[in-house]
Amino acid sequence: MAGQVAREIAPGVHMLTLGRGVAASNAYLVRSADGTCVLIDAGWRGSARAIDAAARQLLGTGTRPAAILLTHIHPDHSGAAGALARGWGVPVYAHADEVVMAAGRYLPERSMPLDRWLVVPLMNLLPARRRAAVEAAGDITDVVRPLDPSGAVPGLPDWEYVPTPGHTPGHVAYLRRADGVLVSGDAVLTVDLNSLVGAVSGRRRLAGPPRVTTWDRAAAQRSVESVAALNPRVLAPGHGPPLALGTARALHALARRPWAASRTVRGTVRPAPGRGVPGLLRSPGALRPARPEGRCC
Numbered sequence: 001m002a003g004q005v006a007r008e009i010a011p012g013v014h015m016l017t018l019g020r021g022v023a024a025s026n027a028y029l030v031r032s033a034d035g036t037c038v039l040i041d042a043g044w045r046g047s048a049r050a051i052d053a054a055a056r057q058l059l060g061t062g063t064r065p066a067a068i069l070l071t072h073i074h075p076d077h078s079g080a081a082g083a084l085a086r087g088w089g090v091p092v093y094a095h096a097d098e099v100v101m102a103a104g105r106y107l108p109e110r111s112m113p114l115d116r117w118l119v120v121p122l123m124n125l126l127p128a129r130r131r132a133a134v135e136a137a138g139d140i141t142d143v144v145r146p147l148d149p150s151g152a153v154p155g156l157p158d159w160e161y162v163p164t165p166g167h168t169p170g171h172v173a174y175l176r177r178a179d180g181v182l183v184s185g186d187a188v189l190t191v192d193l194n195s196l197v198g199a200v201s202g203r204r205r206l207a208g209p210p211r212v213t214t215w216d217r218a219a220a221q222r223s224v225e226s227v228a229a230l231n232p233r234v235l236a237p238g239h240g241p242p243l244a245l246g247t248a249r250a251l252h253a254l255a256r257r258p259w260a261a262s263r264t265v266r267g268t269v270r271p272a273p274g275r276g277v278p279g280l281l282r283s284p285g286a287l288r289p290a291r292p293e294g295r296c297c
């Protein structure tokens with residue numbers, strides 16, 4: 001993983017896939033119009049080296065992302081945030097409703113089915129000291145700060161965050177309104193993790209978040225509707241490949257049935273043959289290269 005190169009999926013938006021198979025999750029190195037670079041999401045706890053290496057490759061040694069932004073606090077998205085933030089000397093931002101989860105402890109009112117069915121019973125089998133050590137390993141309270149209620153995004157003045165609660169209480173998506181690029185976290189995915197076949201095959205599908213790790217399904221459904229209303233042109237999800245949407249029809253269909261994956265998605269963003277990096281859709285169905293490979297975001 002340490003040799004992975006971030007793939008540019010839209011101008012200044014570089015995707016890293018961390019982990020493999022059903023455990024794979026995406027992080028993004030994003031550069032704003034003024035040149036600042038930030039990291040959105042941070043993969044699993046063991047992803048720090050791979051992300052740091054990709055950041056060095058994009059930014060050059062000696063330059064680091066200015067901040068880490070989280071869509072939500074779950075171990076597959078915030079796992080390496082603490083180690084990277086401490087190593088880089090930068091803050092981690094999450095929605096104010098999410099920050100309370102930064103200690104890594106079980107909170108019954110914010111729990112998901114997997115916590116109740118599996119994680120808590122297993123943790124209760126551990127000796128108290130071991131349990132405390134496991135919780136401390138995921139604790140990012142020393143580096144986390146709440147996002148500004150205005151919707152402004154630290155380090156990305158041309159972006160805004162959009163509350164998309166449901167998968168977790170303070171889940172957000174990050175939107176660059178000028179060209180419709182949306183980093184959607186787990187509010188909307190492009191792989192169906194609610195189906196064994198979908199999860200194992202990795203087949204491209206617009207889908208809602210995994211039920212077993214979702215805090216409030218009704219709120220998650222409303223958030224799919226919120227994402228559909230944004231009409232994103234490029235969807236950069238927490239799981240699955242990026243998707244260029246020529247039409248928001250599939251998203252609106254998903255909003256009506258978020259727990260049944262849409263079968264009408266088209267237009268995955270692919271690297272242009274021989275060009276190295278893909279770009280943003282000029283028009284539905286047409287891709288253009290964004291910039292030469294290897295240059296920073």
Ligand SMILES: [Zn+2]
Pocket residue numbers: 025074076077186238239
């Ligand atoms: Zn996830």
